[in-house]
Structures are given as C-alpha cells and as structure tokens.
Amino acid sequence: MRIVLDAMGGDHAPQATVAGAVWAARDFGVEVQLAGQPDVIEAQLRQNDVRGLSLPIIAASQVIEMDDQPANAVRAKPHSSMAIGMQMLRRGETDAFVTMGNTGGGLAAALLYLGRIPGIKRPAVGTRFPTHSTPGFCYILDVGANTDCRPEYLFQFALMGSLYAEHVLGVANPRVAILSNGEEEGKGSKLVLDSLPLLRSGPFNFVGNIEGKDVPAGAADVVVTDGFSGNVFLKTAEGTARLLLGAIKEGVQRYPVARLGALLMRPALVSASRKLDYREFGGATLLGVDGVVVIGHGRSDAYAVRNAIRLAVQAVERDVVGAIKNGLDKIHTHETS
C-alpha cells in the first residue's frame, strides 16, 4: 500500500510530517510518499533512521503558505504538495492522501482533483470522538466542510457515517443520531426538524435526536450535524477538557499535599487526558470524495502524523470509498425499482 503525505502541511512541518511518515512506514509496513520540496525533505530524512523503509520523495515546487486563502491557493498553485498529492491519487499512483494542512485547502483540492463520488451532494469531514462506552468512541460528521446544510446533505452524512462506522470502525448496525438541543421529538432547529423524516427513511439504524451531553456518554455510534454545530461541538469539548485539566493543575498548586497525590495519580491522569487527545485519533476523514483523504490537526506532532497515516491505511484496507458507492447504488436501485 502507498500513502502520499503532504510533507509541507501543518504547523510543525516538515519535521513532524517526515518523522511521522518514518514512524508510520515502520509500524504499518506501508510506503509513504513524501510530497514537497526535495531538499527540505531530504534534510529531514537524514535526521531519521530510515533503513529498510520505503519513503520516496515526490517533488512539489510550490508551497501553500499560512496566509494564503486556501481554496484559491489550491487553484493558483498546481505544483503545491497538496495539489500534487491529490493528482497522484486521481491517477492511481497512490492509495490515499494525508495532510496536516488547512481543512478548507484539503477540501478544495479534493473537489478539484478527485471530485465527488457520483450522487454525493456534499462531502463531509468526519472524526472519531471519545465516549465512555464500548468501543470507546463514536463518529461525528460534518465537523467543518459545510457550514450551512440542507436535509439531503444530512441524510447523506448519515449514510456515509454509518458505512464508515460499520466498515472502518467495526461497529455492527451503528446507531445513527442527529445532534439537537434536546432528545425529545419536536426539539430541534428548523434544519433538524426538516431532516427527521428523511433520516427515518434511510437504510441505516436511525435512533433520533441526541444532546451534546449524550455524545460523550456513548448514546450513538454516528452523530450527524451541520459543519457549524459540529465545529462548535468539537471545539467546545477541546476547550472544556483544557479548562478542567487546568483547574486540576491549579488545585494541585494550591493544596501542597495534592502535589504528592498528583505524582501518584500521574498514570491515571495521563490515561484520562489521552482519552480526549486528538493525537490518538490522528485526524479527520473526508467522506464523499472519490478517494481516501485524511486531514490531520494543524498542530500535529510526529505521533499524530503517524496516527493520521494509520487512519488512511484503515480506510484503504476496508475500502470506504467502495462501501459508499455501493450504499448509494442500493438507494438508487431501491428508488427506481
């Protein structure tokens, strides 16, 4: 299997991207193709032990800068690492594309070079979110691609999310819910209320509304929402976890005996904070485009890059794109028969 990595994307590129690629190539036995400026990548590779690994460099002369308007930059810079990587995926010269760059840029490049799966109205960005219950996470989408949505989009997000949860995450008959401001029927924004009849009719296990507090509790395996609310959800969770861990740290400073306690509790605290650490998940999956695309967190370190590549490997192995195409075919056959 070959995965192309945008070696130039993310806050800590190229150090973190190249180191993460080396790590992934060793741990998962895949070829990681490094797209970017050859001299920069070579310098990084020399810092790593790459014996026995397949890490070819794919020259990409242009770089998308932090202050570029991402969607425009993708068009204006066809020789950027992001554009080159997507073109390779289009031509079948790789099995998946992974970037720690801007989500908007990744989405624009995917639409431009890969296009949507026929029948998909809008691609969505989906990510795992930790939960209390087995298997320890759910899948939430959209978390960023579509700020304003229509019921038909949410219906397709539900279909794609359900197929992803089943095929990639290994959840049998995933429970699909829609994020709302109350679990009772009748609660919801206009978008939620308008989407309910469609969602109830879908070829997936739709279980109704879910509140923000019940997502971490594990009340659904797939949570669909518009990209605005999905972003509010993810960012609020991130901020709250930081607030709580910060408050614990302050408390430890205030009570001297608690410092010894914190030392003894360290493994428990580390395992708890890891539960909410995006680095463990590696990133988000772009669903609905015609190829496997993973978009990692901009702040990713090498470990997060390794895990983003793992996400791509899993999506290729379980053929997510094929599963979505089949799922759409079935609906279409049903509708026209």
Next chain:
Amino acid sequence: MRIVLDAMGGDHAPQATVAGAVWAARDFGVEVQLAGQPDVIEAQLRQNDVRGLSLPIIAASQVIEMDDQPANAVRAKPHSSMAIGMQMLRRGETDAFVTMGNTGGGLAAALLYLGRIPGIKRPAVGTRFPTHSTPGFCYILDVGANTDCRPEYLFQFALMGSLYAEHVLGVANPRVAILSNGEEEGKGSKLVLDSLPLLRSGPFNFVGNIEGKDVPAGAADVVVTDGFSGNVFLKTAEGTARLLLGAIKEGVQRYPVARLGALLMRPALVSASRKLDYREFGGATLLGVDGVVVIGHGRSDAYAVRNAIRLAVQAVERDVVGAIKNGLDKIHTHETS
C-alpha cells in the same frame, strides 16, 4: 426584597426547592415566597429550621406535570405555581420569579404574564460559563429560548448580554463575541456572517468571532449565539467534563497507587469539578422579558436552588431590567435623531 419561588418545579421539588429557599432566606436576608400546594410546602417547612425567616406560602392549586407540554400547560393551568408566581411579579407583589421547572414553560409563562420589554424582539436565556481567566466566567446567550435566530435577535442578545455583564457581573466594557466555527473573519454560518455588520455597529464592545475552544479560555466576556448552538455548547461542555472525570476515576481504579494519590488530591479535584458545576451558578437568566426571571437546572438540589435565588437577588439589586430599557432607549434616540 421579595423573591417568589416555584416550589413545585424541578426534579427534586418540593424538598430541594423549600430547603433551598430556607437557605437563601437565611444567607441573603430576603423574603422567599413559596408558590405551590400549601399542605405539601408546609410539610417540607417542618423539616427545616425557619426561625426568624420570612417564607410565606402562596397557594397555587394546579401543578404542571413532567409530561405536560409546557407552553400549553402554562395556558391551561392559570392556577399553577408558575402562572401564579409570574402574575405576582406582573402586579408588583414580588421582585423576581425563580423556577427549577421546564425552560419552555418558564419562557411561555413569562411571555404570557410579563410580556417582552418594549422593543425587544425575542427574549433570550443567558448563563454564566466558567473560564480560566479573571473574573472566572463569561456570559453566554441564547442557550435555549430561540432555536432559530435572525441577525436582529443576535444584535439584541449582544446588547442585553453586555448590559448584564456590566451591571450584574461587574465587568467593565465587556468584550462581546459571536460563537463561530473559526475566529478569522469570513468564517461563520450564514446567520453569523449576516449578523456581523449589525454587531459591529452596536453600542457595545464587539470583538468578533470566537471558537468553542476559546470560550473556556476567557477570550470574551459575553458570547452571543442562537439557542441551538448555545445548547450544543453547554451540553457538550457538560458531557465532556463528565467524560474526563469518569476517565480519571477509571484510571484511578486501574492503578492501585493512584488511589492513594486520589485521596491526597481530593481537595484539588473537588475544587476543579466545582468549577464546571452548574450548581455553583444556580441557573440561567431570562433576559428581555419585563421582570427578573431565573430558571434553574431541573436537577437542582437545595444548594443550586439557593444559588438560583442569589442570581435573582443580584439581578434585582443591579436593576437589569431597567438597564436593558435604558440601553434600548439610547439606541432608539440615536436612530431617530
């Protein structure tokens, strides 16, 4: 000062409501009028030490049940504790109304019996949310009254929230932000983008977009949003805090030495989890109706009820309703001059 409490509202009424009323009457030196079924309230009062306190019972024969459709029940039951309390506030027989009952019911009763402050298009429910930075909280609205909003509503929420933060929370020149899916200009749903020009023109210190993760970080004093996203924000924070504390507890179970650590850290952990405990804030304020109305959490215990009454006392003392009326007058004078 007199505060009327819906003694029958909430999951733990009448025990928690009456005990909280006794507690508040003692701590804040106010009269708490207990609206509800006299025999039920009397039985509860006998469980408490009420010497020297003013806790008159206001007979209300009807009860709004958990499975009543709240807005309808308020109309259908004019002798419920909620309706009776609001009528007293309307007639000037009390200074504020406090309930642990349903938010929809409280809103419907307030609109029916108090009405909106002239010029206000939609009342909003606002609540304090904890932050890292001084003063340790911000104020977020709407968190439940208006699922779908228009820019004019958000403009008025910003005005009311800013006045509340200044007058009740004591924040000078409060920074007002709008919840969005990115802090950069250009980010936002259609509602956010359409609201920005209005918000920039307002007589308050508007600072732009805020992401969910920056709210707990303290990047704004007032956060405006529609009631759907506000609910997602609050409930997600609640669920995430529970997830993280649960994961810490699990970690402690797993590592034996961590159990001793947890014991030593107890005061630090308690002070941290208190930071996110709604019981400390006591509840939400209904802004934009013609009277002080506080709606506490349905699950409130006596301590939360006490703090909800404290919220009402503060809002009366600082004359929030008068401040909002003045604020609207100034805009109106400005517009017509």
